Amino acid sequence: MSADKPGAASSAPEHAGSVLQRKPSLVDMLDPLTFGDVVESLGELYRVGIRVLDERGRTLADAKGGNGDFCGFVNTTAQGRARGAALVARLNEGPLAPTQGAQALPGPGPLGGELLALPCFTGLRYLVMPVQWEGDGLGRVVFGPYAPEELTDVPASLAEVEGLDVQRARELLAHVERLSEHRVMKMLAHVAQVLAALLAAGQKAYLTGQLHLEAMLETQRDLEAQNAQLMRLNQRLKEADRIKSSFLGTVSHELRTPLSSIIGYSEMLAEGLVGGLNAEQMQFVRTIMEKGNTLLKLIASILDMSQIEAGKVRLAFEWVDVQELVESSLTSVMPQAQRKGLTVKVQWPAVAQPRVVADREKLRQVVVNLLANAVKFTPGGGQVEIRLSEHGKQKDLGVEGYRIEVEDTGVGIPLDQRERIFQSFYQVDDSPTREYGGAGLGLAIVKSYVEGHGGQVSVTSEVGQGSCFRVVMPIEPPLSGQGPAYIPPPIDTDPDRF
Amino acid sequence: MQLNHAQRELTLKIVYYGPGLSGKTTNLRAIHARARPEARGRLLSVETHEDRTLFFDLLPVFFTSSTGFKVKLKLFTVPGQVVHDATRRVVLQNADAVAFIADSRRSASAENNSYWRKLRSNMREIGLDATQVPVVIQFNKRDLPDAQTDAELEEARKKGGEPVVGAVALRGEGVMETLHALLQAAWRNLDERMRLARNIGLTEKEFLTHIFQQMDLTGTSLESLYPSSAGRPR
Numbered sequence: 001m002s003a004d005k006p007g008a009a010s011s012a013p014e015h016a017g018s019v020l021q022r023k024p025s026l027v028d029m030l031d032p033l034t035f036g037d038v039v040e041s042l043g044e045l046y047r048v049g050i051r052v053l054d055e056r057g058r059t060l061a062d063a064k065g066g067n068g069d070f071c072g073f074v075n076t077t078a079q080g081r082a083r084g085a086a087l088v089a090r091l092n093e094g095p096l097a098p099t100q101g102a103q104a105l106p107g108p109g110p111l112g113g114e115l116l117a118l119p120c121f122t123g124l125r126y127l128v129m130p131v132q133w134e135g136d137g138l139g140r141v142v143f144g145p146y147a148p149e150e151l152t153d154v155p156a157s158l159a160e161v162e163g164l165d166v167q168r169a170r171e172l173l174a175h176v177e178r179l180s181e182h183r184v185m186k187m188l189a190h191v192a193q194v195l196a197a198l199l200a201a202g203q204k205a206y207l208t209g210q211l212h213l214e215a216m217l218e219t220q221r222d223l224e225a226q227n228a229q230l231m232r233l234n235q236r237l238k239e240a241d242r243i244k245s246s247f248l249g250t251v252s253h254e255l256r257t258p259l260s261s262i263i264g265y266s267e268m269l270a271e272g273l274v275g276g277l278n279a280e281q282m283q284f285v286r287t288i289m290e291k292g293n294t295l296l297k298l299i300a301s302i303l304d305m306s307q308i309e310a311g312k313v314r315l316a317f318e319w320v321d322v323q324e325l326v327e328s329s330l331t332s333v334m335p336q337a338q339r340k341g342l343t344v345k346v347q348w349p350a351v352a353q354p355r356v357v358a359d360r361e362k363l364r365q366v367v368v369n370l371l372a373n374a375v376k377f378t379p380g381g382g383q384v385e386i387r388l389s390e391h392g393k394q395k396d397l398g399v400e401g402y403r404i405e406v407e408d409t410g411v412g413i414p415l416d417q418r419e420r421i422f423q424s425f426y427q428v429d430d431s432p433t434r435e436y437g438g439a440g441l442g443l444a445i446v447k448s449y450v451e452g453h454g455g456q457v458s459v460t461s462e463v464g465q466g467s468c469f470r471v472v473m474p475i476e477p478p479l480s481g482q483g484p485a486y487i488p489p490p491i492d493t494d495p496d497r498f
Numbered sequence: 499m500q501l502n503h504a505q506r507e508l509t510l511k512i513v514y515y516g517p518g519l520s521g522k523t524t525n526l527r528a529i530h531a532r533a534r535p536e537a538r539g540r541l542l543s544v545e546t547h548e549d550r551t552l553f554f555d556l557l558p559v560f561f562t563s564s565t566g567f568k569v570k571l572k573l574f575t576v577p578g579q580v581v582h583d584a585t586r587r588v589v590l591q592n593a594d595a596v597a598f599i600a601d602s603r604r605s606a607s608a609e610n611n612s613y614w615r616k617l618r619s620n621m622r623e624i625g626l627d628a629t630q631v632p633v634v635i636q637f638n639k640r641d642l643p644d645a646q647t648d649a650e651l652e653e654a655r656k657k658g659g660e661p662v663v664g665a666v667a668l669r670g671e672g673v674m675e676t677l678h679a680l681l682q683a684a685w686r687n688l689d690e691r692m693r694l695a696r697n698i699g700l701t702e703k704e705f706l707t708h709i710f711q712q713m714d715l716t717g718t719s720l721e722s723l724y725p726s727s728a729g730r731p732r
Contacts, residue, residue: 018591020511020556020574021500134539135560135570200540208544211553211588218584 019210026054026131026139029202036061038194046187047177048146052131052195054139057093067124067145070172074122077163083121091118091142096130110192113137120145121157123173129188133199141191146184147176241309248306252299259299263292301441304365305424308448313487315359315452317480322356322363322402323348326388329367337375337384345385353391356402357480358473362449369442370406370469378410378466394472396456401474412463421459422447446471452487453477499594499688501697507568508698510688512680513590515617516599517609518550518578521638524667525599526557526573529677529713532670533559537712551577554589561708565699569708571681578613587620595632595684596621597676602637602645602664630691632683634661636676641666674710674718681706 035052043050043063052061074080090100096113098104105115105127112132119125124145131139154170179187266289268274270282277285307313330344337344367386374384387405394401413421424444443457446469450457454477461467479485500509514522523543530541539558545551554577560570574593576586590596598617600610621628635658637651646654648664655662661679665672685702688694695701710724 018588020554020572020589021592134558135568204542204544207542207556208553211585214588215553215582215585218588222584 018214019207023136024133024138024203024206026052026060026199027058028206029199030060031202032060035198038198039063042187042191042194046179046183048143048179048187050191051092051142052139053092053142055137059092060139065144065146067147067176070169070176071122071124071145073169073172074158074161074164077161079161080122080164083161087118087120087126091126091128096128096137096140102128110189111196115188118144121155121161123147123151123155123158124176127184127188129192131195133203138199141195143184143188143191146179147173149178149180151178245306245309248302249310252303252306255299256296256303259292259296263289263296266292301445304445305441305448308445308487309424311486311488313362313448313452315362315477315479315485315487317357317359317477317485319355320358320360320363322358322404323352323388325360325364326367326386326404329364329371330386332368333371333375336372340375340378341380342375342378343383345383347385347387349388349390351390353388353402356391356473357476358453359449362452363473366446366449366471367404367406369446370404370471373442373469374406374408374410374467378408382409382466384408391475394474396472397454397474399474400476401455401472404471404473405468407466407468409466412465412467413459413461414463418459418461422457448487452485454479499592499692499694501692501694505568506566506698507570508694509570509572510594510681510684511592512571512573512595512597512677512684513593514573514575514597514599515586515590515613516578516597517601517606517613518580520578520599520601520606520610520613521665521667522575522578522597522599523551523555525597525636525638525665525673525676526555526575528667528670528673529559529573530557532674532714534712534714537561537709550579551575553577553582553585559709559712561712563698563700563704563708567698567700569700569705571709573677583616583620586616587624590620590626591624593626593631594688595634595680597680598633598635598660599638599667600635602639602651603642604644604646630687632660632680632687634663634676634679634683636663636665636667636672638665638667638672640664640672641669670717674713674715674720678706678710678720681709 039050039052039061040063043065047066049065049067050061050063051059053059071084075084090102094100094102096116098114098116102116102118105117107115109115109129109132111129112135113130115130116128117125118128122145125148126142126144129141129143130137131141151173154166154173158164158169159166266285269277269285270289304313326346330346334344371384371386378384385405385407387403387407389403389405391400391402393399394403422443424441447457450471450473453473455471455473457469457471459467459469477485499511500507502508514525516522523545526541530538537559539556539560542556543551544553544555555573555575557573558570559573560568562568574589576582576589596617598614600606600614617633618628621631635654637646637654639645651662651664661683663672663676663679665676667673682702685694685705689702707724710720711726713724715721715724715726
């Protein structure tokens with residue numbers, strides 16, 4: 001809603017607010033170039049000057065008529081020039097009303113308003129046709145000057161112009177084409193029709209274009225607001241994530257210290273340092289130790305993960321014999337596998353392979369985590385197999401490398417979960433009554449360490465049949481030549497480019 | 499409302515809102531057909547080839563009051579399709595009254611409700627106070643077999659304060675009555691808030707008479723209220 005104060009209308013900017021609020025203007029609705037051509041051709045057709053002006057008196061199109069010689073001659077006198085200029089000013093900017101020498105013609109104009117006739121002192125005549133559109137005055141069309149049919153001789157008003165050669169004027173006037181009233185009216189109707197058609201098309205195109213633009217801007221404002229909100233949320237999430245990592249690191253550290261004491265004192269008890277234990281007491285103490293160690297491992301992985309997320313994990317590269325590394329990893333899962341009654345198979349390369357560059361501890365943890373997972377999720381009587389490949393060109397990496405595959409006959413992973421199992425804290429079964437323990441960090445650590453080496457980890461699986469994790473590693477990690485490397489924290493956005 | 503004292507012009511904006519294919523454009527076409535050519539502009543429509551409104555329709559209706567005030571109504575429709583939410587908001591801006599064109603068919607109830615909520619949220623988004631902008635509900639397509647009964651319409655009327663008008667816009671029934679309710683509500687609202695009548699020297703009756711005398715009211719309930727003043731309207 002807007003209500004102008006009286007007299008304030010002219011100070012308002014021409015293009016304020018929506019296009020639907022604005023009064024249309026001829027300039028907006030007509031294409032000046034082509035419209036100029038149309039008016040030009042109409043002027044030629046009727047041999048009359050036609051000038052189209054908008055409501056501010058700006059000329060949009062101007063076709064000259066066939067009276068140039070005569071008017072030019074009259075204009076050579078000072079008086080003639082002055083009177084001509086006054087008349088043109090009246091035509092272009094004077095009121096669209098029968099005042100100041102103008103007479104209204106009977107009947108409404110073809111584009112609304114009254115048709116006005118303005119006689120010129122030379123005996124010629126002008127017609128002014130107001131252009132109204134949907135009740136708004138948009139401008140005017142000025143026709144002329146033309147010689148009315150009844151004009152025979154130079155009028156007295158011309159003869160009295162000082163310094164004018166009346167005889168010469170008479171000769172030139174005779175050459176100005178006479179137009180009958182009928183022809184003039186036909187011309188007016190014709191021009192009005194053409195103008196109306198152009199305005200209708202122009203208005204439609206203009207409004208549509210402008211509104212489209214406004215709608216786009218509106219949509220953009222929407223999107224920007226949503227983006228800003230998402231950015232704020234994202235910022236908060238990042239901050240919360242950072243705090244979580246830091247908190248995990250601190251807490252893990254604080255947990256390990258008392259836990260080490262618990263395990264240490266249990267060991268001392270078990271070793272009989274403070275006196276012998278009976279069989280039952282020994283079993284209890286062993287259980288305390290075992291559970292304590294499980295807890296310690298869990299805390300260690302939480303600490304690892306928080307280090308990874310904080311970007312603090314450093315890879316110390318050295319020459320590593322992978323076969324030896326796998327063998328030693330197997331020893332740490334064998335007791336558990338044997339307890340569950342699993343068959344553990346190993347497949348080595350046909351010939352011993354040269355050593356590779358890797359961080360021994362991290363690579364060992366990769367293998368241990370995969371084996372521990374396989375053992376954990378394979379029911380009793382099942383089988384776990386680890387295969388180490390020969391060195392060779394790895395298609396996935398595009399460089400020389402090797403594969404470690406750990407296959408089990410366990411519960412398997414549903415298809416829709418296969419990407420997410422590598423996320424930290426993710427568990428396929430996250431129900432409170434889940435069968436398998438763990439914090440859901442093992443695979444996240446595997447992925448981070450493997451990728452830190454420039455390798456890839458993937459999984460194939462069939463629910464109820466088993467899973468196969470495959471690690472593809474380069475013989476020489478891309479960053480190994482530059483000394484120790486940090487594993488970049490998992491960030492989902494690109495770093496700054498410039 | 500745009501009120502220009504210097505040029506003695508008053509422009510009111512009326513927006514027809516509602517689900518796609520509920521008959522908003524049909525309403526405007528019917529008004530166009532009943533308005534005298536000298537009192538109306540062209541009906542400007544931007545449609546897709548399926549005959550659905552792409553952006554909006556615009557029908558201007560205008561008159562000059564006896565005190566020389568030029569009054570212009572701009573009747574708009576908004577596009578019904580869901581994707582044009584931004585366009586709907588742009589068109590709805592600064593509306594002085596809103597017609598909500600509902601589809602009377604029972605099967606369209608969910609759609610009506612959804613668009614009613616859209617209207618409310620669009621109005622909120624562009625800062626139109628729902629208590630300050632009158633809304634008139636038109637139940638269109640009363641002639642279809644699945645249409646709600648008059649009793650059900652009565653129920654709907656009782657649920658809110660908005661005037662409810664039944665219509666078959668395709669046959670022109672109820673269209674003028676809806677427009678009348680809209681203009682009356684718009685005028686009363688503006689008069690109450692901005693003292694419009696005193697401001698421009700025009701009473702509600704004059705305002706409505708000026709407009710509806712320019713319309714062919716044959717067969718409508720408004721016929722006796724606004725007897726045609728001069729000649730036959732087309």
